[in-house]
Amino acid sequence: MLENSFVMVTIILIINIVYVSFFTIRMILTLKGQRYAAAMISTVEVVIYVVGLGLVLDNLNQIQNLIAYAIGYGLGVLAGMKIEEKLALGYITVNVITKEWDKPFTKLLREKGYGVTSWMAYGMEGDRLAMQILTPRKSESALYKHIKEIDPKAFIIAFEPKTIYGGFWVKSVKKGRLKHEQQTEKEKI
Structure with a gap:
Protein backbone atom coordinates (compact mmCIF):
# COMPACT_ATOMS: atom_id res chain seq x y z
CA MET A 1 0.00 0.00 0.00
CA ALA A 88 -12.44 29.30 22.96
CA LEU A 89 -10.71 28.41 26.22
CA GLY A 90 -10.31 30.90 29.03
CA TYR A 91 -11.49 34.43 29.58
CA ILE A 92 -11.06 37.77 27.92
CA THR A 93 -10.96 41.21 29.48
CA VAL A 94 -12.44 43.97 27.41
CA ASN A 95 -11.75 47.63 28.06
CA VAL A 96 -14.33 49.97 26.58
CA ILE A 97 -14.16 53.75 26.35
CA THR A 98 -17.26 55.61 25.21
CA LYS A 99 -18.51 59.18 24.83
CA GLU A 100 -21.93 57.88 25.87
CA TRP A 101 -21.27 58.39 29.58
CA ASP A 102 -24.82 59.64 30.16
CA LYS A 103 -26.42 56.38 28.90
CA PRO A 104 -27.05 53.47 31.31
CA PHE A 105 -24.23 51.58 29.57
CA THR A 106 -23.02 49.60 32.59
CA LYS A 107 -26.57 48.80 33.71
CA LEU A 108 -27.46 47.37 30.29
CA LEU A 109 -24.33 45.18 30.24
CA ARG A 110 -24.85 44.02 33.82
CA GLU A 111 -28.43 43.01 32.96
CA LYS A 112 -26.91 40.73 30.31
CA GLY A 113 -24.82 39.06 33.05
CA TYR A 114 -21.45 40.74 32.47
CA GLY A 115 -19.28 41.92 35.35
CA VAL A 116 -18.56 45.57 34.63
CA THR A 117 -16.28 47.92 36.53
CA SER A 118 -16.62 51.49 35.35
CA TRP A 119 -15.16 54.90 36.07
CA MET A 120 -15.24 58.36 34.60
CA ALA A 121 -12.28 59.33 32.47
CA TYR A 122 -11.24 62.38 30.52
CA GLY A 123 -10.15 62.04 26.90
CA MET A 124 -8.85 64.49 24.32
CA GLU A 125 -12.39 65.59 23.50
CA GLY A 126 -13.91 65.58 26.98
CA ASP A 127 -15.61 63.26 29.46
CA ARG A 128 -15.65 59.53 28.80
CA LEU A 129 -16.97 56.44 30.48
CA ALA A 130 -14.29 53.76 30.85
CA MET A 131 -15.29 50.17 31.57
CA GLN A 132 -13.53 46.90 32.19
CA ILE A 133 -15.52 43.73 31.45
CA LEU A 134 -14.59 40.09 31.99
CA THR A 135 -16.23 37.37 29.94
CA PRO A 136 -15.53 33.81 28.83
CA ARG A 137 -13.96 33.80 25.35
CA LYS A 138 -17.02 31.92 24.11
CA SER A 139 -19.10 35.03 24.92
CA GLU A 140 -16.67 37.50 23.32
CA SER A 141 -18.64 38.06 20.09
CA ALA A 142 -21.91 38.49 21.97
CA LEU A 143 -20.28 41.11 24.21
CA TYR A 144 -18.98 43.07 21.21
CA LYS A 145 -22.45 42.93 19.68
CA HIS A 146 -24.03 44.32 22.88
CA ILE A 147 -21.44 47.10 23.11
CA LYS A 148 -21.96 48.07 19.44
CA GLU A 149 -25.75 48.16 19.96
CA ILE A 150 -25.31 50.70 22.73
CA ASP A 151 -22.49 52.69 21.11
CA PRO A 152 -21.30 51.78 17.61
CA LYS A 153 -18.35 54.19 18.03
CA ALA A 154 -17.08 52.75 21.33
CA PHE A 155 -13.31 52.25 21.58
CA ILE A 156 -12.63 48.62 22.49
CA ILE A 157 -9.40 46.92 23.58
CA ALA A 158 -9.38 43.23 24.49
CA PHE A 159 -6.75 41.03 26.10
CA GLU A 160 -6.49 37.70 27.85
CA PRO A 161 -5.80 37.90 31.58
CA LYS A 162 -3.32 35.37 32.89
CA THR A 163 -4.67 35.15 36.44
CA ILE A 164 -8.07 35.99 37.93
CA TYR A 165 -8.89 35.94 41.64
CA GLY A 166 -12.06 36.83 43.53
CA GLY A 167 -14.65 39.47 42.88
CA PHE A 168 -18.01 39.52 41.17
CA TRP A 169 -16.51 38.53 37.81
CA VAL A 170 -15.30 35.09 38.79
CA LYS A 171 -18.39 34.23 40.85
CA SER A 172 -20.80 35.35 38.15
CA VAL A 173 -18.96 33.74 35.26
CA LYS A 174 -18.51 30.42 37.09
CA LYS A 175 -22.22 30.34 38.00
CA GLY A 176 -23.00 30.41 34.29
CA ARG A 177 -25.04 33.60 34.23
CA LEU A 178 -23.69 34.45 30.81
CA LYS A 179 -24.53 31.02 29.42
CA HIS A 180 -28.10 31.50 30.57
CA GLU A 181 -28.24 34.89 28.86
CA GLN A 182 -26.89 33.41 25.60
CA GLN A 183 -29.48 30.61 25.60
CA THR A 184 -32.28 33.13 26.19
CA GLU A 185 -31.04 35.24 23.27
CA LYS A 186 -30.81 32.18 20.98
CA GLU A 187 -34.42 31.33 21.83
CA LYS A 188 -35.50 34.84 20.81
CA ILE A 189 -33.88 34.47 17.39
Whole structure:
Protein backbone atom coordinates (compact mmCIF):
# COMPACT_ATOMS: atom_id res chain seq x y z
CA MET A 1 0.00 0.00 0.00
CA LEU A 2 2.80 2.45 0.87
CA GLU A 3 4.43 1.71 -2.48
CA ASN A 4 1.74 3.76 -4.21
CA SER A 5 3.00 7.36 -4.47
CA PHE A 6 -0.46 8.93 -4.14
CA VAL A 7 -1.30 6.91 -1.02
CA MET A 8 2.05 7.83 0.57
CA VAL A 9 1.55 11.55 -0.11
CA THR A 10 -1.99 11.40 1.28
CA ILE A 11 -0.89 9.60 4.45
CA ILE A 12 1.97 12.06 5.05
CA LEU A 13 -0.35 15.01 4.47
CA ILE A 14 -2.99 13.72 6.89
CA ILE A 15 -0.45 12.74 9.54
CA ASN A 16 1.09 16.20 9.49
CA ILE A 17 -2.26 17.99 9.62
CA VAL A 18 -3.20 15.93 12.70
CA TYR A 19 0.24 16.33 14.28
CA VAL A 20 0.39 20.13 13.91
CA SER A 21 -3.23 20.50 15.07
CA PHE A 22 -2.33 18.57 18.23
CA PHE A 23 0.83 20.69 18.60
CA THR A 24 -1.19 23.92 18.38
CA ILE A 25 -3.77 22.74 20.90
CA ARG A 26 -1.04 21.51 23.27
CA MET A 27 0.70 24.89 23.14
CA ILE A 28 -2.55 26.71 23.91
CA LEU A 29 -3.34 24.37 26.80
CA THR A 30 0.19 24.89 28.12
CA LEU A 31 -0.20 28.66 27.97
CA LYS A 32 -3.58 28.39 29.74
CA GLY A 33 -1.97 26.38 32.54
CA GLN A 34 -3.77 23.10 31.79
CA ARG A 35 -0.73 20.91 32.39
CA TYR A 36 -2.27 17.47 32.47
CA ALA A 37 -4.36 17.89 29.34
CA ALA A 38 -1.30 19.32 27.56
CA ALA A 39 0.83 16.37 28.71
CA MET A 40 -1.73 13.83 27.47
CA ILE A 41 -2.00 15.52 24.08
CA SER A 42 1.80 15.72 23.78
CA THR A 43 2.04 11.94 24.24
CA VAL A 44 -0.21 11.33 21.24
CA GLU A 45 1.40 14.21 19.34
CA VAL A 46 4.92 12.77 19.54
CA VAL A 47 3.81 9.34 18.28
CA ILE A 48 2.13 10.95 15.26
CA TYR A 49 5.20 13.12 14.67
CA VAL A 50 7.64 10.19 14.72
CA VAL A 51 5.49 8.12 12.34
CA GLY A 52 5.07 11.01 9.88
CA LEU A 53 8.70 12.07 9.94
CA GLY A 54 9.79 8.43 9.62
CA LEU A 55 7.73 8.03 6.45
CA VAL A 56 9.32 11.13 4.93
CA LEU A 57 12.88 10.22 5.95
CA ASP A 58 12.50 6.65 4.68
CA ASN A 59 11.46 8.01 1.29
CA LEU A 60 13.54 11.19 1.13
CA ASN A 61 14.40 10.57 -2.51
CA GLN A 62 10.78 11.34 -3.48
CA ILE A 63 10.26 15.11 -3.44
CA GLN A 64 6.46 14.80 -3.37
CA ASN A 65 6.72 13.35 0.17
CA LEU A 66 8.65 16.36 1.40
CA ILE A 67 6.18 18.71 -0.30
CA ALA A 68 3.26 16.82 1.28
CA TYR A 69 4.96 17.13 4.68
CA ALA A 70 5.38 20.91 4.26
CA ILE A 71 1.84 21.46 2.97
CA GLY A 72 0.45 19.26 5.76
CA TYR A 73 2.32 21.37 8.29
CA GLY A 74 0.77 24.57 6.96
CA LEU A 75 -2.71 23.06 6.82
CA GLY A 76 -2.21 21.72 10.34
CA VAL A 77 -1.50 25.24 11.62
CA LEU A 78 -4.76 26.45 10.06
CA ALA A 79 -6.70 23.46 11.42
CA GLY A 80 -5.23 23.90 14.92
CA MET A 81 -6.16 27.59 14.94
CA LYS A 82 -9.71 26.78 13.84
CA ILE A 83 -10.05 24.13 16.55
CA GLU A 84 -8.75 26.55 19.19
CA GLU A 85 -11.18 29.19 17.98
CA LYS A 86 -14.05 26.73 18.43
CA LEU A 87 -12.83 25.65 21.88
CA ALA A 88 -12.44 29.30 22.96
CA LEU A 89 -10.71 28.41 26.22
CA GLY A 90 -10.31 30.90 29.03
CA TYR A 91 -11.49 34.43 29.58
CA ILE A 92 -11.06 37.77 27.92
CA THR A 93 -10.96 41.21 29.48
CA VAL A 94 -12.44 43.97 27.41
CA ASN A 95 -11.75 47.63 28.06
CA VAL A 96 -14.33 49.97 26.58
CA ILE A 97 -14.16 53.75 26.35
CA THR A 98 -17.26 55.61 25.21
CA LYS A 99 -18.51 59.18 24.83
CA GLU A 100 -21.93 57.88 25.87
CA TRP A 101 -21.27 58.39 29.58
CA ASP A 102 -24.82 59.64 30.16
CA LYS A 103 -26.42 56.38 28.90
CA PRO A 104 -27.05 53.47 31.31
CA PHE A 105 -24.23 51.58 29.57
CA THR A 106 -23.02 49.60 32.59
CA LYS A 107 -26.57 48.80 33.71
CA LEU A 108 -27.46 47.37 30.29
CA LEU A 109 -24.33 45.18 30.24
CA ARG A 110 -24.85 44.02 33.82
CA GLU A 111 -28.43 43.01 32.96
CA LYS A 112 -26.91 40.73 30.31
CA GLY A 113 -24.82 39.06 33.05
CA TYR A 114 -21.45 40.74 32.47
CA GLY A 115 -19.28 41.92 35.35
CA VAL A 116 -18.56 45.57 34.63
CA THR A 117 -16.28 47.92 36.53
CA SER A 118 -16.62 51.49 35.35
CA TRP A 119 -15.16 54.90 36.07
CA MET A 120 -15.24 58.36 34.60
CA ALA A 121 -12.28 59.33 32.47
CA TYR A 122 -11.24 62.38 30.52
CA GLY A 123 -10.15 62.04 26.90
CA MET A 124 -8.85 64.49 24.32
CA GLU A 125 -12.39 65.59 23.50
CA GLY A 126 -13.91 65.58 26.98
CA ASP A 127 -15.61 63.26 29.46
CA ARG A 128 -15.65 59.53 28.80
CA LEU A 129 -16.97 56.44 30.48
CA ALA A 130 -14.29 53.76 30.85
CA MET A 131 -15.29 50.17 31.57
CA GLN A 132 -13.53 46.90 32.19
CA ILE A 133 -15.52 43.73 31.45
CA LEU A 134 -14.59 40.09 31.99
CA THR A 135 -16.23 37.37 29.94
CA PRO A 136 -15.53 33.81 28.83
CA ARG A 137 -13.96 33.80 25.35
CA LYS A 138 -17.02 31.92 24.11
CA SER A 139 -19.10 35.03 24.92
CA GLU A 140 -16.67 37.50 23.32
CA SER A 141 -18.64 38.06 20.09
CA ALA A 142 -21.91 38.49 21.97
CA LEU A 143 -20.28 41.11 24.21
CA TYR A 144 -18.98 43.07 21.21
CA LYS A 145 -22.45 42.93 19.68
CA HIS A 146 -24.03 44.32 22.88
CA ILE A 147 -21.44 47.10 23.11
CA LYS A 148 -21.96 48.07 19.44
CA GLU A 149 -25.75 48.16 19.96
CA ILE A 150 -25.31 50.70 22.73
CA ASP A 151 -22.49 52.69 21.11
CA PRO A 152 -21.30 51.78 17.61
CA LYS A 153 -18.35 54.19 18.03
CA ALA A 154 -17.08 52.75 21.33
CA PHE A 155 -13.31 52.25 21.58
CA ILE A 156 -12.63 48.62 22.49
CA ILE A 157 -9.40 46.92 23.58
CA ALA A 158 -9.38 43.23 24.49
CA PHE A 159 -6.75 41.03 26.10
CA GLU A 160 -6.49 37.70 27.85
CA PRO A 161 -5.80 37.90 31.58
CA LYS A 162 -3.32 35.37 32.89
CA THR A 163 -4.67 35.15 36.44
CA ILE A 164 -8.07 35.99 37.93
CA TYR A 165 -8.89 35.94 41.64
CA GLY A 166 -12.06 36.83 43.53
CA GLY A 167 -14.65 39.47 42.88
CA PHE A 168 -18.01 39.52 41.17
CA TRP A 169 -16.51 38.53 37.81
CA VAL A 170 -15.30 35.09 38.79
CA LYS A 171 -18.39 34.23 40.85
CA SER A 172 -20.80 35.35 38.15
CA VAL A 173 -18.96 33.74 35.26
CA LYS A 174 -18.51 30.42 37.09
CA LYS A 175 -22.22 30.34 38.00
CA GLY A 176 -23.00 30.41 34.29
CA ARG A 177 -25.04 33.60 34.23
CA LEU A 178 -23.69 34.45 30.81
CA LYS A 179 -24.53 31.02 29.42
CA HIS A 180 -28.10 31.50 30.57
CA GLU A 181 -28.24 34.89 28.86
CA GLN A 182 -26.89 33.41 25.60
CA GLN A 183 -29.48 30.61 25.60
CA THR A 184 -32.28 33.13 26.19
CA GLU A 185 -31.04 35.24 23.27
CA LYS A 186 -30.81 32.18 20.98
CA GLU A 187 -34.42 31.33 21.83
CA LYS A 188 -35.50 34.84 20.81
CA ILE A 189 -33.88 34.47 17.39
